[in-house]
Amino acid sequence: MSALRKWLFTGLLVIVPGVITVWVLHWIISTLDQTLYLLPADWQPDHLLGMHIPGFGVILTLVVLLSIGAIASNFVGRKLVSWGDAVITRIPVVRSIYSSVKQVSDTVFSDNGNAFRTAVLVQWPREGVWTVAFITGNPAGEVASYLRDEFVSVFVPTTPNPTGGYFVLMRKSDCVELEMSVDAALKYIVSMGVVVPPPLPLPDEER
Template identity: 80%
Template sequence: MGGLRKWFFTGLLVVVPGVITAWVLTSIVGALDQTLAILPEAWQPDRLLGFHIPGFGVLLTLAILLIVGALASNFAGRKLVEWGDALVSRIPVVRSIYSSVKQVSDTLFSESGNAFRTAVLVQWPREGVWTVAFITGAPGGEVAGWLRDDFVSVYVPTTPNPTSGYFVIVRKSDCIELEMSIDAALKYIVSMGVVTPPDPVAAIDRGVA
């Protein structure tokens, strides 16, 4: 029985990562395939070719992003984007949603963005309990006016889905800055602490040795 149990768990270690990876990729490809719905029915690949091509929506999405990016990179494209932003900013309700999303996307995806640049240890959800979080910036506007000390904005992701989490404002002195990369910190969070990031001090010692 001990041997069977060992084989069973060894099989899980081999199969589970591959199955989960395939499931995630299939879900992403399936979601992106929905972008084909923007094409006229006569232009649908399934209709033209007579069979379904998995992942064609991924290629279409990449092509659209590249084309839009190329057009928006020149002078005329930038002016068109500015005109569109000004138009949307005049529409009630829509402007508040659009401006918020645009600010977040500019921070996350722009080359000059500073979101998720530093992994830190913070006490959450109470004193004495620690978790890995990410500094996203510093408080501004009215919030900064009420905070007299040196505070930072922190995103505390949930496990194992780091796309949801909590936004908190904490004193900078209460954050312990980590040397681990953002990728290593995310792996640590998603794996629920199973995948431990390498110790940079130990790595330096091994290099010296």
């Protein structure tokens, strides 16, 4: 029985990651394929080709994103984006939601943003218990005026879903900066400590 149990769990370890990966990819492709229904009926690939080929929605989405990015990157495009932002920020309720989402997206996706750039080790949720977190910036404005020491903004993600978590302000001296990359730290968190980041190579003088 112990051998059968071992084989069962070994089979699950081999099969489950592949099945979940295929399921996630199928869900993404199926969701993006729904964007094809935004096209006129005569322009839809199913009508033109006479058959459904999965993946056209992915191509259409990439083309749209690249086109919008190319347009928004030039002078005229930036003016249009600024004009659109000005219009939306005049709409009650909508402006509060849009402004919050835009600030987060600008911080995360901007080339000069500083979100999730440094992985740190902090004591959370109490002293003596350590977890991996990310420095997202420095306090500013009214909040900074109440903090006497040097503080940093820290995001403490939850496991195994790092999209949720806690935003806290901690003394910089209480954060232990790690050499591991953000990607390695995220894998470490998502795997609940199972996927350990590889050790860093030793400097030449220590070899």
